[in-house]
Amino acid sequence: MDNQQDDIRALLKDSGESTLERAIAKAKEVVDRLENITLNIAVTGETGAGKSSFVNAIRGLQEPDEGAAPTGVTETTMEPTMYPHPNMPNVKIWDLPGIGSPTFKAQTYMNDVNYQNYDFFIIVSASRFKEDDMMLANEIKKEKKNFYFVRTKTDFDVANEKRKGVTEEETLQKIRKDCVDNLRTLGFPPVFLITSHNLEKFDFQTLVKTLERDLPEYKRDALVMSLPVNSKETLETKCITFMGLIWVVALISYFIPSLFTEHDVVVYFLTKWYYSFGLDDEKVQKLSDRVNKPILRKVKESALVRVIAEESLPTTEGVAKPGVAGVMEALCSLVPAAANTASYGVLENKAVLLQEGLKELYSVAKMVIEMAELK
Ligand SMILES: Nc1nc2c(ncn2[C@@H]2O[C@H](COP(=O)(O)OP(=O)(O)OP(=O)(O)O)[C@@H](O)[C@H]2O)c(=O)[nH]1
Ligand SMILES: [Mg+2]
Structure with missing residues (x-):
């Protein structure tokens, strides 16, 4: 006793x-x-940027795994599509159509994708962030939601530059500077360099830490639980x-x-x-x-x-x-x-x-x- x-x-x-x-x-x-907690993560960016690949990566999947989002040069995401986390159905990752596509114009994008549904937005680009990406970030800010710029396909640039004798460190620095300059009108938001083909590399951990820091405690636990x-x-x-x-x-x-x-x-x-x-x-x-x-x-x-x-x-x-x-x-x-x-x-x-x-x-x-x- x-x-x-x-x-x-x-x-x-x-x-x-x-x-x-x-x-x-x-x-x-x-x-x-x-x-009962739900976490809705929106992944957006222009056509072919690598949205669907990122959606798969954070769910610990890749094609041709069952339930993986289709990816590739012709597999354009046309509608907001929800992908539940394989072991945590309350964590939902949304693969959004690219901003500026014929049916999703920049001016009405936020309403068209039902922005209220998401806890935060990941804006993906495989090169410089474009006018549309910045316009979207401004709209998200107006709605008092968080957004994160993710520069993907970094592996591709590193490999290309390596062939020209440029080191990985130099390439990363160059991409970072380029993105930061490019986004200065937004007050230099952080940009996370990643590759969806290998989340161990580059800035993925820093992105996760930032998300953890920004989320309310109970949502943070759902994120931590669901991470690959x-x-x-x-x-x-x-x-x-x-x-x-x-x-x-x-x-x-x-x-x-x-x-x-x-x-x-x-x-x-x-x-x-x-x-x-x-x-x-x-x-x-x-x-x-x-x-x-x-x-x-x-x-x-x-x-x-x-x-x-x-x-x-x-x-x-x-x-x-x-x-x-x-x-x-x-x-x-x-x-x-x-x-x-x-x-x-x-x-x-x-x-x-x-x-x-x-x-x-x-x-x-x-x-x-x-x-x-x-x-
Ligand atoms: N090397 C490399 N290739 C990538 C990466 N992410 C995506 N890709 C490739 O880029 C192509 C387009 O990727 P998707 O994920 O389909 O791009 P998306 O933004 O969903 O494209 P849409 O739905 O058409 O707008 C595919 O062939 C992917 O394999 C990455 O991090 N590194
Ligand atoms: Mg897609």
Whole structure:
């Protein structure tokens, strides 16, 4: 009993509330928000700039993956098209038609694309930003929404210039200067250089950090959760965000498990984190193939990963639904003090099991990054 009191005190401390009732109410609020929050990201720019490729990249997809946006020289985006995130259907990335196309004139563009629907805009260009891009930025500003200039296909310029003996650093500097000069009438907004073919390179991380900084807290968590894992930094940000939810999951799981009628709360969240860390077979296999290393085999050395993978059946609703018994067993084996699955029902063990489960998933995901030699 004393242990349980200590444990409640620890959970209360993490919740920042003074009473158990208030902490439980706050945990419920956090879960409601996490489950129901939507994040709508608009991607726009002129025809052929690379909008659809960027939409795919931030969803961790590329053609010909199922559900990827069509790309290519003739695949013009004609209507605002919504692409849900593969594991988080509430995160929606909108592939907008290019501004200035015959049906989407600059003057009426914002209304034509229903600007109110979006949390922020990414304005993509593969060269200099044009008059239309700047006009759009001004319109977005008037509506008090945020916009971010993304200069894509940087890989292409770097490779071209390299052939002429120009270093990568010099090329990046030249593009940056060119974009900044070009956008001076807007007060020198930042420009993020990226390539949709490889988000590990150039400024993608800086873009993500900027978005995180600008978004309200609850939207930020949805963004962090949905990001493809392509660096240690992204992985750490995810892990810190999930660690901050342990008190929430532990309290809900113990006091109001009925909140999730169809799921065990602990298993549900661990499965979400497993997907968010990019540990599902499909993603790991793709990476294994890309870098030609047996990463999937290594990942399967973790009993927790194995059991989540074996027991989960991906659904179109997003997160899959693994059986509880196997996951419990794998979790308990990570915590010597909770050597049997009966202890799973005890409040004082919930937070410990969750924490150890999260640490295990994090360390496997870190190993994946290291094997794939991503930074
Ligand atoms: N090298 C390189 N090619 C890219 C990049 N992004 C897009 N492309 C290529 O550029 C072409 C056009 O890309 P899309 O993503 O279809 O461009 P879009 O803006 O959606 O085009 P529309 O829908 O026609 O307006 C495709 O052949 C892509 O493969 C990139 O970052 N690097
Ligand atoms: Mg397109």
